[in-house]
Amino acid sequence: MDSKHWLATTLRKILRNEKYMGDALLQKTVTTDFLTKKRVANKGLAPQYYVEDDHEAIIPKDLFLRVQEEMARRASLETNVGRCRLFSSRYALSNTVFCAHCGEVFQRTQWTHPNGKKFVWRCISRLRKKRSAIDCPARTLNEAELHAVVLKAVNEVYAKQDNFIPQLKANVEKALMNSNSPEIEAIDEKIAVMEAEIIKRSKTRQNCDELGDEIIKLREERYKLQLDDANKEGLKEKIAELHKFLDGQSAEVHEYDDSLVRRLIETITVYDDHFKVLFKSGIEVEVAA
Ligand SMILES: [Zn+2]
Numbered sequence: 001m002d003s004k005h006w007l008a009t010t011l012r013k014i015l016r017n018e019k020y021m022g023d024a025l026l027q028k029t030v031t032t033d034f035l036t037k038k039r040v041a042n043k044g045l046a047p048q049y050y051v052e053d054d055h056e057a058i059i060p061k062d063l064f065l066r067v068q069e070e071m072a073r074r075a076s077l078e079t080n081v082g083r084c085r086l087f088s089s090r091y092a093l094s095n096t097v098f099c100a101h102c103g104e105v106f107q108r109t110q111w112t113h114p115n116g117k118k119f120v121w122r123c124i125s126r127l128r129k130k131r132s133a134i135d136c137p138a139r140t141l142n143e144a145e146l147h148a149v150v151l152k153a154v155n156e157v158y159a160k161q162d163n164f165i166p167q168l169k170a171n172v173e174k175a176l177m178n179s180n181s182p183e184i185e186a187i188d189e190k191i192a193v194m195e196a197e198i199i200k201r202s203k204t205r206q207n208c209d210e211l212g213d214e215i216i217k218l219r220e221e222r223y224k225l226q227l228d229d230a231n232k233e234g235l236k237e238k239i240a241e242l243h244k245f246l247d248g249q250s251a252e253v254h255e256y257d258d259s260l261v262r263r264l265i266e267t268i269t270v271y272d273d274h275f276k277v278l279f280k281s282g283i284e285v286e287v288a289a
Helices: 005-018 061-075 145-158 161-177 181-203 209-248 259-266
Strands: 031-032 037-039 097-099 106-113 116-123 265-270 274-279 284-288
Touching: 005 106, 061 145, 061 209, 097 106, 116 145, 116 274, 145 161, 145 209, 145 259, 145 274, 145 284, 181 209, 259 265
Parallel strands: 097 265
Antiparallel strands: 031 037, 106 116, 265 274, 274 284
16 A cells, blocks of 8 residues: 555544544443453444543544535545545546536546547546446547536626626525534533433443434434535635636636636536536536537
8 A cells, every 4th residue: 555545544533533533432442341450442332432522632623524525525525436546636627527418427538549539528438338338328528628618607697697697696505504613502401401311321331222222323413404504615715716707807718727627517418519617616617519
């Protein structure tokens, strides 16, 4: 295992571990023998409960949630041919262009012509035709064509920003309004009561398993709500980024640049006769092929 891969694996483990978010395990060990009082490490013998913010966070909570969001996004990009895709940020358009026929991603590939090399983007199901059963009719795109689509979409938003700004404002308001914090608070209250009960019961050595399971279930529910909020928080930033771009622009963009995609574009879906360009801010623009 090379060091880069090792780092990725370790980081993944660390980031999935809530301890790194400042949550300590309340029940790291469990008493197995009440006579000898010998304590052994809890390896799934008893449910583990967490006490939140028990010690200082090693990484900030919002960063942790952002990473979780990114990990979930990447996991959702796994191919339906059962292979794990390599994540390359070499090209801004990698993992951005999707096929309307089969839902797969488009990949950059090199064609050699008698008069030189040429880069095209093709649906991955077609590239792997020999290995997978999917026979996708998606067309092949010249890279120049794809770059032109990005420019057209960005310039459309630039030219019609007065029409788009109300939608952006609505998106921000929606993200602000639908915060899960009341639900999270309610869950916190429930958990606090249950944790107190668990501590009480454990002193009299009563069974806490059921209560523990319930706490874990509540924590999972709470985590999903937090993740959802982190997504909304991310959306606000993405909308601000589009505003910043529009404000800094004094004319239409004439030259393709990878940073345009990285800053502004979430996905491009390839149809036979048009493209749907979804901006990170939630705006969608259609471009004719
Ligand atoms: Zn396809």
